Amino acid sequence: MSRRGLWQDARLRAAWARRDFGVVFREYRRVSGLSQTHLGERVGLTQGYVSNVERGRRRIVQEAVIARITKGLEVPEELGGMRSEGVAQWNPPPELRERMAHAHATGRADLRAADAIGDVLAHYRRTEDEVGGRDLWPVVSAQLATVTALLPATSGRTADRLLSLAAEHAHWLSWVAAREGQQPGAARAWLDLAAGWAAEAGAADMAAWVGRVRARYLNQHGDPLRALRVAEAAYAAGPLSPAAEAVARTEAALAAAACGDRALAGHLADRAVDLAAEVPAEEDRPPWLYWLSPARVAAQRGEVAYASRDWQTAVDYWGDALPELVDFPRDHAYYTEKLADAAERV
Incomplete structure (x- = not known):
């Protein structure tokens, strides 16, 4: 594998x-x-220096050293220009920029360009699990601007694809805004845009997903009855893929539990588990549901049980799910804490 190919690894990025x-x-x-010695040779550092950096005994802050590392490890262009305060200025790959320039110059955009944008967003979506959305906000915002700039010159399938992509970007920005405490204002404003674009594109799965997120916001802010209505509308709007219907039903189950209807919550959650079991392979799910693995489904079922005060069921599901969530540090930490709390209540 080429050095540049190594940088496709999400944890490294x-x-x-x-x-x-x-x-x-x-x-x-x-x-x-590579060994520490050979890596050091590439970046102009001794093996001992590399070892101390890896152990946290040395910090690298000098721009000259960073420049050597960037050159020696052949860091791709889209990762190379970071602000010193640590906010990533991640630009789309050069080949994507070339496609966008072609589209602007000719007044046309093709489905290959749309797919390339989607691939870049998929990468950032995964990386957000580790670095957080604040660092990735600038590039996703820029990509959304590119998508919307292309829309006036398109029609048919290409326009639908771009509208769906715009909805995916806007939803992601809404989610990050909510994590950063910009709720209900900015988070819901982005979600409104996502809902409109998904509807225009005829993207039923994305429209249902946006409804699911809206229901979550409502439930988090103490309005579970409205959350239940919105989530029910999301999964009833179909036809949906099994994965999209599963997450919408799970959100409805959480809202039903918050409303005190434990029977409905259990019924919805069990149906969601069955639906998710139909698509255990990632490639069979919508791209924004890459994370809906069997372990994630178990974790969500445990969340519904916990909301329904069924502590033992929550413990059982979370105990099964946790070993499979080690690659998602935030979720692993969250469910570890919840499992401990549920175990004390059994």
């Missing part, structure tokens, strides 16, 4: 975005098979 050079060195050596 995430470490670079954080400017965590100890993790960068370890992850680069993991994917390349």
Whole structure:
């Protein structure tokens, strides 16, 4: 694999975005098979220096050293220009920019360009699991601007694809805004845009997903009855893919539990588990549901049980799910804490 190909690894890219050079060195050596000595030769550092960086005994802050690392490890252009405060300025890959320039110059956009944008968004969506959305906000915002700029010159399938992509971007921005405490204002404003674009594109799965997120916001802000209505409308709007229907039903189950209807919550949650079991392979699910693995389904079923005060069921599901969530640090930490709390209540 070429050095540039190594940088397709999500954990390596995430470490670079954080400017965590100890993790960068370890992850680069993991994917390349290099020793500390050979990595040091590439970046002009001794083996001892590399070892100290990996152990956290040395911090790299000098721009000259960072420049050597960037050159020696052949960090791709879209990852190379980071602000010193650590916010990643991640631009789309050069080939994507070329396609966009062609589309602007000719007044046309093709489905290949749309698919390329979708691939880039998929990468950032995964990386957000590790680095957080704040660092990725600028590039996703820029990509959304590119998508919407192309729309006036398109029609038919291409326009539908771009509208669906715009909805995916807007939903992601809404989710990050909510995590950053910009709720209900900015988070719901982005979600409104996503809902409109999904409807225009005829993208039923995305429309249902946006409804699911809206229901979550309502439930988080103390309005479970409205949340239940919105989530029910989301999964009833179909026809939907099994994965999209599963997450909408799970959100309805959480709202039903918050309303005190434990029987309905259990029924909805069990149906969601059955639906998700139909698509255990990632490639059979919509791209924004890449994370809906069997372990994630179990974790969500445990969440419904916990909301219904069924502590033992929550413990059972979370106990099964946790070993499979180690690659998602935030979720693993969250469910570990919830499992401990549920276990004390049994």
